[in-house]
Amino acid sequence: MLTMEGVSKSFLGVRVLHDVSLTLEAGEVHAIAGENGAGKSTLMKVLAGEHAPDTGTVRLDGTEHSFTHPSQAQAAGIGIIHQEFALLEHRTIADNVFLGREPTRRGFVDRRAMEERTDQLLTELGESVKAGLTPRTYVRDLPVARQQTVEIVKALASDVRVLVMDEPTAPLAEHEAGLLHGLVRRLADRGMGILYISHRLREIFELAQRVTVLKDGRHVITARTAETDTDQVVRAMVGRELGAYYPPRAEPGEWGDAVLTVTGGGNRRLRGIDLTLRAGEVTGVAGLQGSGRTSLARALFGAAPFTEGSMTVGGTSLRPASPRQAIRAGIALVTEDRKAEGLALRQSVRDNALLVTRAVPTRGRPPAGRGLTRLLERVRLQARSEDQQAQYLSGGNQQKVVIAKWLAAHPRVLLFDEPTRGVDVGAKAAIHTLVRELAREGLAVLIISSELPEVIGMSDRVLVMSDGRLAGELPAGADEEDIMRLATGHPDHSDAA
Numbered sequence: 494m495l496t497m498e499g500v501s502k503s504f505l506g507v508r509v510l511h512d513v514s515l516t517l518e519a520g521e522v523h524a525i526a527g528e529n530g531a532g533k534s535t536l537m538k539v540l541a542g543e544h545a546p547d548t549g550t551v552r553l554d555g556t557e558h559s560f561t562h563p564s565q566a567q568a569a570g571i572g573i574i575h576q577e578f579a580l581l582e583h584r585t586i587a588d589n590v591f592l593g594r595e596p597t598r599r600g601f602v603d604r605r606a607m608e609e610r611t612d613q614l615l616t617e618l619g620e621s622v623k624a625g626l627t628p629r630t631y632v633r634d635l636p637v638a639r640q641q642t643v644e645i646v647k648a649l650a651s652d653v654r655v656l657v658m659d660e661p662t663a664p665l666a667e668h669e670a671g672l673l674h675g676l677v678r679r680l681a682d683r684g685m686g687i688l689y690i691s692h693r694l695r696e697i698f699e700l701a702q703r704v705t706v707l708k709d710g711r712h713v714i715t716a717r718t719a720e721t722d723t724d725q726v727v728r729a730m731v732g733r734e735l736g737a738y739y740p741p742r743a744e745p746g747e748w749g750d751a752v753l754t755v756t757g758g759g760n761r762r763l764r765g766i767d768l769t770l771r772a773g774e775v776t777g778v779a780g781l782q783g784s785g786r787t788s789l790a791r792a793l794f795g796a797a798p799f800t801e802g803s804m805t806v807g808g809t810s811l812r813p814a815s816p817r818q819a820i821r822a823g824i825a826l827v828t829e830d831r832k833a834e835g836l837a838l839r840q841s842v843r844d845n846a847l848l849v850t851r852a853v854p855t856r857g858r859p860p861a862g863r864g865l866t867r868l869l870e871r872v873r874l875q876a877r878s879e880d881q882q883a884q885y886l887s888g889g890n891q892q893k894v895v896i897a898k899w900l901a902a903h904p905r906v907l908l909f910d911e912p913t914r915g916v917d918v919g920a921k922a923a924i925h926t927l928v929r930e931l932a933r934e935g936l937a938v939l940i941i942s943s944e945l946p947e948v949i950g951m952s953d954r955v956l957v958m959s960d961g962r963l964a965g966e967l968p969a970g971a972d973e974e975d976i977m978r979l980a981t982g983h984p985d986h987s988d989a990a
Contacts, residue, residue, distance in 0.1 A: 494519045494686045495655050500539055500549030509535050511711045512549070517655060517686040522677060524701035524718075525690045527730055528917040532710040533690050537657045540688075541573040542566035553655070572653035574644045576660040576915070580632050586643050587611040587628035590650050614646045622676060638669040645676065656680065657688045660915060662696060669782060674700050692917050694723045695946065706730055730918055739950030740929040742969055748774045748953070752937040753793070753824070753906050757802035762788040763961045766802065770906060770937040775928060777952030778941040779976050784958040786941045787829060790908045793939075794826040795819040807905060820853045825899035827892075829911040829941075835895040838884035842869065842876050845883050845894050849902045860901050872897045873923045889920025896927065907931060909940045913947065925951060945973045 495517035502510040510532050517523050525533050538544045540551060542560030551558050553569055560566045580589050587607045596603045596610075608628035615623040622642060632640060641661060648656050658677070662670040670693075677700060681687055691697055697704055698718050706713040706729040713729045714721075749772030758766035763785055770776055780786045791797040793804075795813030804812045806822045813819035816826075828834040836845055846865060860868050869879065872893040876886055883894055892912070899907065912928070913921045928951065932938050942948045948955055955967045957979035965979040 494521075494554060495540075496550075496552040497536070497540060498550050498552075500536060500551075501547045502535055502539060502544060503547055509710045510539070510546075511709075513707065513710070513712045515688075515705055515712075515715075517688060519654075519684050519686055520681050521703065522681050522687045522689055522701045524697040524704040525688055525707065526692070526694075526697060526704055526726060527707040527713075528919045531707040531730070531917075533707055534659060535710075536707070537573060537659065537688065537690065540566065540655075541571055541657060543573075567651055567653075570652060570654035571657070572648035572651055572655070573657040574641070574648065574659065574661060578640055578644055580640055580643060582633040583631065585629050585631055586615075586626065586646070589632055589643055590614070590628075590647050592647075594651070610650065611646065614649050617649070618642070618646070618676060619679065621672070638672065641673065642676070645680070653685070655686045655688070657690070659690045660692065661689070662691065662693060670696065692915070692921075693944070694726060694918070697726070698723065727918060740926050742953050743773055743775070743929075743932060745953075747933075748772065749935060751805075753804070753806050755793070755799070755802060755804045758792065758799040758804065759801035760788075760792055760797060760799050762797065763792060763799070764801075765962050766792075766799075767963065768956070770939055772905075772935045772937050773932050774953045775932050775938045775940060775951055777948040777955040778939060778958060779945060779948045779955055780958030780964075780980050782943070784980065785961040786958050787910055788961070789958065790826055790910050790939070790941055793819070793906075793908060794824055796826070817853055820849060820902060820904075823903070823905035824908065825849075825902060825904035825906065826908045827895055827899060827910060827912060829914060831888075831891055831895050835898075836883045836891060839882055841880045841882060842874070842886070842894055843879040846879075846897045846901055848898050853902070865901075868897050868901060869894075871900070872927060887917070887920070889916040889923070892916055892920065892924065896924070900931075904936065906937045907939070909938070909942075911942055912940060913942070913944075945976060948976070949973065 497513070497515040500510055500513045501508065513532065513536055527533050535544065539546045542563040542565050545561055551560065558569055581592065590611050591607045596606045611628040615626055626639065632643060661673060674696065677687060689701055701718050703715060703717050704726060705715040706726060708730060751769050752772050753770040755766050755768040766789065778786050778789065788797060792799050795815045795818050798814050799812050803810065806824065811822055813822065813824065832838060837848065843865065846869065865879070874893045874897065875890055883891055886894065913924055916924065928938055928940070940948065940951055949971055953969050955971045955976060957964045957967065957976055959980055967975055
């Protein structure tokens, strides 16, 4: 169906793609993997007509194309769904599906035709996908997973034959990602070719028939997923084994005293929370979307405070009523949405790293000069300079700046909500190593993650949330099935429970 051959691209004299070749078959899901900066998105933007290649050819069904504008690629049957959705929140699903291509009747927009065609497309995707959606539903009222469905319907309305999906599950919880996978398989069964960019290795092997790895703008390997494994893909991406993802856990004797305790904690979202975080220990929190994981972190941080129960920090009774109180007590929260809640994107790396210490007096002296430089080196930040704006950093480096911001405040409790969401495998390994180093230095660390392998690989013990409560606790190395039994409220068959 698709052949890209010898594609090269430079920006301001810097070569970002070096003679990259790729093929896609009808009905195939072909995964594209690689670290941030490997050239994945640039290659896809060449295909979608957003960038003209310096050299190389693009062929669809054997016919060569030279796209100079996205509209040309779209007319040829190529669509792209970016990680950041291109939707108008205050318009309906039908409005978004036909944006710029509205059917007309007697010189006016034919809304009935738009809505009938949108309803037909939703029906074609299946009742489970359509459930709760109508053409007149406003996008602002939809969760992220449903907004992604609207992007897919837009592609179908344009008669797309080759669909590029850039990190489609990055903002999704695990069960939402499962629903998306089913939808992707359904599209492939209809003969659509899908190029699927993902940092999640497990979903690549569950979903794709082939995987291509790019590194530094060069093609490294293309292999059938049935004939390779995650270790080979990781080696191709970053030059190390998968085992380097998760540094060794601490031994129980290495843990210190309790730094934070909660007894009978509750609020509108949580109930009966009994929790202890120890110095030197990494505690994982698992659970389905809506189970209360993020609510737990926000309660500990005072953003959505506990209204019931008691809490101590460093042996002192304190139930933070605001983030400012929590910060002064030594509690830090790396939120799940770094762009909306973690960074001032148009400010420099330096200013972002000092956001907390400038706003709230804390236990330690704010870093300055060489001290700040050492802090940024500590988190393994890769940036042109401390003056570079945060918006121009990769996702992994943005996350490192957020972590540096909190380390500058010298916390004793560090809460991570989805610490590696939308981060490439190299940055993941660096963040995992840093987390374990911080725990060894005596911080109490809590990690919330939708990726069960991350929870299991990083945690000294695992807490499982379900319906706003702690459903159970499992030891290090817990089994995924045992976690899911607790998360779904069916622990009876779990020996560990």
